Amino acid sequence: MRVRRLGKSYAHPLVVLIALPNQLDRSRFAIVAGRSVGEAVQRNRAKRYLRESLRPLLPRVAPGWDVALLARKPILSANLSDCQAAVFSLLQRAGLIYGEDDVSSKS
Numbered sequence: 001m002r003v004r005r006l007g008k009s010y011a012h013p014l015v016v017l018i019a020l021p022n023q024l025d026r027s028r029f030a031i032v033a034g035r036s037v038g039e040a041v042q043r044n045r046a047k048r049y050l051r052e053s054l055r056p057l058l059p060r061v062a063p064g065w066d067v068a069l070l071a072r073k074p075i076l077s078a079n080l081s082d083c084q085a086a087v088f089s090l091l092q093r094a095g096l097i098y099g100e101d102d103v104s105s106k107s
Contacts, residue, residue, distance in 0.1 A: 003030065003068045010090045014078050015050060016070040017090035027061050027096070029054060033071035046071035049080060053087040060099045061091065 007020035022028065031050045033043035050069050061067075069090075075083060091097040 027065040053083040
């Protein structure tokens, strides 16, 4: 994955964000949960949490980026609001989001 090799990464205990400019007029996202997260059911749950955490933020994400969200094992014991806060925080740190600064405005 080109993003993983060349992109800049931002870590959080629940998820890692890796971003790389893509020269397009839109941003693209990959949601990844490796075997270290758990068995298939746990990996799929982690990916669902990340997709749902990202969904309300998509209109506020700056265009022109390839982004990979990598689930970490502690995501299995987190709830959806923890995941939303983690994804929001990482997007802010990476400078990929614009608009209001509070997490509650995305619901």
